[in-house]
Amino acid sequence: MSFDRSLKIAPSILSADFANFGQEIQAVEAQGADWIHVDVMDGHFVPNITFGPDTCKAIRPHIKTVMDVHLMISPVDAYIDAFAASGADYITVHVEAGAHTHRTLQAIRGAGAKAGIALNPGTPASAVAPLLDMVDLICVMTVNPGFGGQKFIHGCVEKVAELRSMIGDRPIHIEIDGGVTPETAPLVRAAGADVLVAGSAVFKGGSVENPTPYGTNISAIKAACKS
Numbered sequence: 001m002s003f004d005r006s007l008k009i010a011p012s013i014l015s016a017d018f019a020n021f022g023q024e025i026q027a028v029e030a031q032g033a034d035w036i037h038v039d040v041m042d043g044h045f046v047p048n049i050t051f052g053p054d055t056c057k058a059i060r061p062h063i064k065t066v067m068d069v070h071l072m073i074s075p076v077d078a079y080i081d082a083f084a085a086s087g088a089d090y091i092t093v094h095v096e097a098g099a100h101t102h103r104t105l106q107a108i109r110g111a112g113a114k115a116g117i118a119l120n121p122g123t124p125a126s127a128v129a130p131l132l133d134m135v136d137l138i139c140v141m142t143v144n145p146g147f148g149g150q151k152f153i154h155g156c157v158e159k160v161a162e163l164r165s166m167i168g169d170r171p172i173h174i175e176i177d178g179g180v181t182p183e184t185a186p187l188v189r190a191a192g193a194d195v196l197v198a199g200s201a202v203f204k205g206g207s208v209e210n211p212t213p214y215g216t217n218i219s220a221i222k223a224a225c226k227s
Ligand code: DX5
Pocket: 012, 014, 015, 037, 039, 070, 143, 144, 145, 146, 147, 148, 149, 150, 177, 178, 179, 180, 197, 198, 199, 200, 201
């Protein structure tokens, strides 16, 4: 079977109601979410703090699709086993987060998860060239990591195309993270991305109490990429 490069939308629970993760996840999956993106921040690698492996473990039973954990933490190696044990399907680490990324990626696969590597907007595509056989996913940050609701950085689109050609036939997903909307999604989809993270565009400050925004933009993002 050929590798699945179909479009997948991964709502980021960073923009969900933190007191209601279970219901929030069920709501977006019911509206067509393909993966659930979980942003882990440590207040050191990025200037914001979210949550750790215990929260991932607690939300795992609510996720029917794919748990996609994005670690914005440094150091990272000591925590890989705990995130793998929490039930993460994908664990993505930043190439900027440590000196031994190759070893970290080995540890992720060794712990039974799929390995992802993320690149900040200021990091060139070439930074992952030596790691292509070590990864299942490359995450191109299209904002500087740390917060939801930031503006998409258009200069990153060319990097997506560059990575797509570097990857060739390798079974590696290209994920986009930051500022994805129905306006920006078609640009990165055309450049070769297949997983689009969307936080504020999906949740829009909504919640299970105010479900109107749910799904509106999951389907709008998918529709925009088809037209
Ligand atoms: C940013 C996070 C993103 C964030 C995206 O550091 O990694 O996943 O939730 O949020 P939006 O879609 O609002 O830019």
